[in-house]
Amino acid sequence: xxxxxxxxxxxxxxxxxxxxxxxxxxxxxxxxxxxxxxxxxxxxxxxxxxxxxxxxxxxxxxxxxxxxxxxxxxxxxxxxxxxxxxxxxxxxxxxxxxxxxxxxxxxxxxxxxxxxxxxxxxxxxxxxxxxxxxxxxxxxxxxxxxxxxxxxxxxxxxxxxxxxxxxxxxxxxxxxxxxxxxxxxxxxxxxxxxxxxxxxxxxxxxxxxxxxxxxxxxxxxxxxxxxxxxxxxxxxxxxxxxxxxxxxxxx
Ligand code: FPP
Numbered sequence: 001x002x003x004x005x006x007x008x009x010x011x012x013x014x015x016x017x018x019x020x021x022x023x024x025x026x027x028x029x030x031x032x033x034x035x036x037x038x039x040x041x042x043x044x045x046x047x048x049x050x051x052x053x054x055x056x057x058x059x060x061x062x063x064x065x066x067x068x069x070x071x072x073x074x075x076x077x078x079x080x081x082x083x084x085x086x087x088x089x090x091x092x093x094x095x096x097x098x099x100x101x102x103x104x105x106x107x108x109x110x111x112x113x114x115x116x117x118x119x120x121x122x123x124x125x126x127x128x129x130x131x132x133x134x135x136x137x138x139x140x141x142x143x144x145x146x147x148x149x150x151x152x153x154x155x156x157x158x159x160x161x162x163x164x165x166x167x168x169x170x171x172x173x174x175x176x177x178x179x180x181x182x183x184x185x186x187x188x189x190x191x192x193x194x195x196x197x198x199x200x201x202x203x204x205x206x207x208x209x210x211x212x213x214x215x216x217x218x219x220x221x222x223x224x225x226x227x228x229x230x231x232x233x234x235x236x237x238x239x240x241x242x243x244x245x246x247x248x249x250x251x
Pocket of ligand 1: 021022023024025026027039042043046064065066067070081084085088137139217
């Protein structure tokens with residue numbers, strides 16, 4: 001992860017927006033539909049948000065597609081969630097390639113089927129030269145397990161004699177995370193009314209702004225994204241410094 005020089009305010013559009021796509025199940029329940037259809041509607045919402053992102057000056061968009069904790073859901077729902085990347089890439093990958101979207105799939109490949117892994121790898125490969133929008137899909141991802149694997153990598157480097165414990169600093173640690181090379185998110189959006197981070201980008205969110213919205217993910221659209229960005233732009237990002245003219249502010 002590149003450590004970017006902090007900007008004093010959030011008045012510029014965010015560079016990196018991350019979204020916890022929540023509320024698919026409730027959306028389906030309210031319509032007396034199976035949860036499966038809520039997740040499929042969630043893919044439609046993702047499509048619309050990805051299309052709208054460049055016009056809102058978003059350069060990096062990171063979305064939470066499947067968490068390491070989602071394995072505890074009923075097998076049929078897990079199977080549906082595992083099928084969502086195929087549903088998305090079958091319909092959208094050609095357009096993503098054409099529109100300059102670079103796709104990365106963050107998270108553990110371990111535990112995913114061989115077919116799914118080769119599809120994710122192919123999507124990354126086909127888009128690797130793109131630079132207009134960087135789309136990270138967190139899939140089989142957990143913030144804590146990502147931190148643990150980063151710690152293991154560094155511990156291994158020490159054990160192999162390639163590093164000393166005192167060589168470790170924030171930048172080096174960040175380079176071992178699955179978000180290495182990305183700027184930290186400026187804004188995390190969580191729709192559906194829940195006020196939690198749910199093990200998403202724990203390290204990366206040290207100074208991220210949060211916007212929570214009362215809309216279920218399948219109903220989320222470019223208008224909600226634009227509203228969240230407007231809220232973000234009204235924030236005063238201080239990175240632990242003080243507000244101009246306010247010597248008592250500490251964070
Ligand atoms: C949480 O809602 C949502 C998920 C676990 C899945 C999110 C995935 C998508 C929206 C599509 C992903 C697309 C790709 C390409 C991977 P929930 O089911 O927990 O909703 P609830 O809280 O209302 O029950």
